[in-house]
Amino acid sequence: MSIKKRYDLMIPGPVSVEDEVLAEMAQPIVAHYGREWSDLFNETVEMAKQVFQTQSDLFIMVGSGHYGVEAALNSLVEPGEDVILVETGHFGHRAVELANSHLAKTHVIDVGWDDTVKPEQVAEALKAHPAAKVLAIVQNETSTGLANPIREVAQICSEHDVILMVDGVSSVGGMDLKVDEWGVDVCVTASQKCLEAPPGLVLVSVSQKAVDHMRARKTPIAGWAMNLLKWKEAADEGRFFQPYYITMAVSNVLALHKSLELILAEGLASRFARHQEVGAAFRDGVRKLGLEPYGSDEQASGIVGVFRVPEGYVDTDIVSFVKENHGIQIAGGLSRLTGKTVRVGHMGPGARMDKIVPVLDALEHWLSSEGLLRKK
Amino acid sequence: MSIKKRYDLMIPGPVSVEDEVLAEMAQPIVAHYGREWSDLFNETVEMAKQVFQTQSDLFIMVGSGHYGVEAALNSLVEPGEDVILVETGHFGHRAVELANSHLAKTHVIDVGWDDTVKPEQVAEALKAHPAAKVLAIVQNETSTGLANPIREVAQICSEHDVILMVDGVSSVGGMDLKVDEWGVDVCVTASQKCLEAPPGLVLVSVSQKAVDHMRARKTPIAGWAMNLLKWKEAADEGRFFQPYYITMAVSNVLALHKSLELILAEGLASRFARHQEVGAAFRDGVRKLGLEPYGSDEQASGIVGVFRVPEGYVDTDIVSFVKENHGIQIAGGLSRLTGKTVRVGHMGPGARMDKIVPVLDALEHWLSSEGLLRKK
Numbered sequence: 001m002s003i004k005k006r007y008d009l010m011i012p013g014p015v016s017v018e019d020e021v022l023a024e025m026a027q028p029i030v031a032h033y034g035r036e037w038s039d040l041f042n043e044t045v046e047m048a049k050q051v052f053q054t055q056s057d058l059f060i061m062v063g064s065g066h067y068g069v070e071a072a073l074n075s076l077v078e079p080g081e082d083v084i085l086v087e088t089g090h091f092g093h094r095a096v097e098l099a100n101s102h103l104a105k106t107h108v109i110d111v112g113w114d115d116t117v118k119p120e121q122v123a124e125a126l127k128a129h130p131a132a133k134v135l136a137i138v139q140n141e142t143s144t145g146l147a148n149p150i151r152e153v154a155q156i157c158s159e160h161d162v163i164l165m166v167d168g169v170s171s172v173g174g175m176d177l178k179v180d181e182w183g184v185d186v187c188v189t190a191s192q193k194c195l196e197a198p199p200g201l202v203l204v205s206v207s208q209k210a211v212d213h214m215r216a217r218k219t220p221i222a223g224w225a226m227n228l229l230k231w232k233e234a235a236d237e238g239r240f241f242q243p244y245y246i247t248m249a250v251s252n253v254l255a256l257h258k259s260l261e262l263i264l265a266e267g268l269a270s271r272f273a274r275h276q277e278v279g280a281a282f283r284d285g286v287r288k289l290g291l292e293p294y295g296s297d298e299q300a301s302g303i304v305g306v307f308r309v310p311e312g313y314v315d316t317d318i319v320s321f322v323k324e325n326h327g328i329q330i331a332g333g334l335s336r337l338t339g340k341t342v343r344v345g346h347m348g349p350g351a352r353m354d355k356i357v358p359v360l361d362a363l364e365h366w367l368s369s370e371g372l373l374r375k376k
Numbered sequence: 377m378s379i380k381k382r383y384d385l386m387i388p389g390p391v392s393v394e395d396e397v398l399a400e401m402a403q404p405i406v407a408h409y410g411r412e413w414s415d416l417f418n419e420t421v422e423m424a425k426q427v428f429q430t431q432s433d434l435f436i437m438v439g440s441g442h443y444g445v446e447a448a449l450n451s452l453v454e455p456g457e458d459v460i461l462v463e464t465g466h467f468g469h470r471a472v473e474l475a476n477s478h479l480a481k482t483h484v485i486d487v488g489w490d491d492t493v494k495p496e497q498v499a500e501a502l503k504a505h506p507a508a509k510v511l512a513i514v515q516n517e518t519s520t521g522l523a524n525p526i527r528e529v530a531q532i533c534s535e536h537d538v539i540l541m542v543d544g545v546s547s548v549g550g551m552d553l554k555v556d557e558w559g560v561d562v563c564v565t566a567s568q569k570c571l572e573a574p575p576g577l578v579l580v581s582v583s584q585k586a587v588d589h590m591r592a593r594k595t596p597i598a599g600w601a602m603n604l605l606k607w608k609e610a611a612d613e614g615r616f617f618q619p620y621y622i623t624m625a626v627s628n629v630l631a632l633h634k635s636l637e638l639i640l641a642e643g644l645a646s647r648f649a650r651h652q653e654v655g656a657a658f659r660d661g662v663r664k665l666g667l668e669p670y671g672s673d674e675q676a677s678g679i680v681g682v683f684r685v686p687e688g689y690v691d692t693d694i695v696s697f698v699k700e701n702h703g704i705q706i707a708g709g710l711s712r713l714t715g716k717t718v719r720v721g722h723m724g725p726g727a728r729m730d731k732i733v734p735v736l737d738a739l740e741h742w743l744s745s746e747g748l749l750r751k752k
Contacts, residue, residue, distance in 0.1 A: 016404060028385075028392060029392055029575075036379060062438060064438055066621065066622045101600055103598070192623060254379070
């Protein structure tokens with residue numbers, strides 16, 4: 001068996017990656033240790049730090065975004081300890097589940113899945129739960145396409161001396177997230193979204209404040225894989241030989257190395273602007289077709305374009321039509337938004353006008369075929 | 377920066393993989409969900425089950441061998457519970473560390489790092505620690521190249537109704553391990569050794585007995601990534617759409633799918649025989665050069681050829697010489713065997729006479745250059 005049909009991938013990750021990145025995946029396998037390899041690995045880490053806009057530690061782990069979020073929560077919050085989590089969608093909710101699975105005492109700022117958090121809600125929660133020393137939030141909620149105001153949240157956390165953990169899985173490399181300047185203590189992203197590489201790696205930055213916090217725990221962090229201090233120990237000790245305790249996914253690292261080169265060559269500022277422009281154009285196009293973009297334009301991340309499914313239809317009606325008739329793969333709603341929303345990833349190589357216009361054309365075709373077209 | 381020097385990879389993993397497997401890594405990225413993808417993923421799982429010789433559940437996780445071993449221990453043993461672990465080398469020791477990191481009460485059968493366990497040692501330990509309901513053991517100890525007698529150990533565990541977890545990271549696909557017939561409850565392997573695929577995936581089989589054991593726990597399994605019941609839940613619920621809760625490393629799965637096809641086309645019996653023959657030939661060749669193979673021929677796994685470094689030298693003397701003068705990468709000793717042993721992986725594509733002869737030639741060259749040659 002092999003994958004027979006290939007679609008133009010416009011889902012919110014994994015993204016279609018550039019040919020030169022794919023080519024790295026097919027390089028002959030090399031050892032995951034030794035000076036030459038660790039130099040390349042460390043260079044990959046340094047490039048990732050530039051994209052994270054941080055000079056703190058950054059670990060590249062084999063895994064998915066989930067692993068990174070779980071590792072952060074497992075490392076920062078002891079069983080029974082208080083943690084505040086902002087929930088504005090599926091991935092915010094997932095973080096709550098992950099924290100609960102490690103027996104944290106979770107306090108959820110339940111904003112609803114059609115909105116973003118207001119800074120004052122964060123301030124209130126911090127006052128209401130003074131025992132909480134960690135707050136977790138998603139930047140771009142991939143399930144809604146709406147971005148929480150990380151800069152403002154970070155400011156409030158800083159005032160309360162609370163550790164801030166940001167799930168930047170779908171945002172890092174696609175929208176501004178100044179990890180050091182804003183004061184984000186732990187930031188997580190994955191290889192397959194705005195970093196434009198194949199899935200299989202998760203990247204986690206950890207501030208000195210977060211390291212100190214972990215080291216001051218009363219109980220040791222459980223396990224190794226989800227233990228950021230273990231990753232730090234291995235990185236520090238094995239810097240010039242093997243900066244992790246596992247067999248690294250070397251091919252995926254080579255691909256990430258290449259994609260980070262492309263990202264830095266483009267430049268972060270122009271890259272973020274490109275995503276913003278394309279995101280705005282997509283919402284505009286959707287609106288002109290008579291469809292309703294999710295949330296407000298101010299909340300929109302520019303990375304995932306989300307709109308509501310017209311009454312009387314479900315998401316798969318649209319997703320299947322676009323796939324079958326236009327060869328483009330887009331996505332439906334997640335968990336409690338299943339059926340109700342359609343999501344289009346315009347990330348990395350997909351954040352281009354010539355990539356979203358065919359999607360808008362396909363949507364117009366669907367609307368027209370259903371007699372729903374009322375162009376504005 | 378890029379990897380400039382390429383060596384013929386004869387380390388004990390990752391292995392050089394076949395071109396057609398590498399080519400799969402460079403296939404365009406596809407979504408990690410949907411019917412067509414899940415069919416391919418499930419077919420990969422089914423092929424892996426054939427190599428594991430099991431009909432039980434098998435989960436493919438993004439990760440390294442370590443993750444699989446940790447997931448097994450975290451899932452099978454509750455904090456404070458007794459577990460018996462057989463230590464015959466670095467990886468047996470690693471399992472002890474991982475179990476300790478999850479607060480298990482570990483009882484180690486400390487065999488020494490130059491031997492394999494005797495079945496009666498296992499029987500004694502089970503009698504001495506009747507509270508232990510789980511026993512963990514490595515099949516081929518990658519650090520020594522010596523294989524523990526899993527069949528006999530499984531028999532004893534079965535008699536005591538103890539769950540058996542086998543670290544088959546470097547053995548599955550290279551030597552016989554009849555998971556179902558012998559009664560191995562949890563078996564772990566990784567993609568990059570005898571499965572001949574790039575690193576990045578770990579495979580874990582779980583018997584119904586092990587599932588029942590996990591479900592009967594007094595405390596829930598901590599976390600998700602290291603929680604085999606969570607992987608089972610996602611596999612069962614998402615069978616025909618997305619049989620895991622993460623973004624799967626799709627490229628790595630495509631490569632593994634191809635490598636498993638190659639493995640099954642060769643046939644397990646002839647494959648195991650090939651590894652045995654090449655392993656024996658390597659030890660023979662080493663001996664003829666006047667070097668001392670590690671352990672006895674009966675204990676040797678046939679997968680990793682290990683010999684002692686001659687007095688007055690360290691492993692890197694040999695490893696560097698072979699690398700620089702012959703373009704072949706072999707490995708030194710691990711942790712407490714650092715300096716003392718040299719390890720040559722003859723796994724998968726490397727388990728061929730035309731791959732080990734150049735290594736033996738290189739070793740002869742080194743011995744000769746040091747005036748140590750005393751061919752037998």
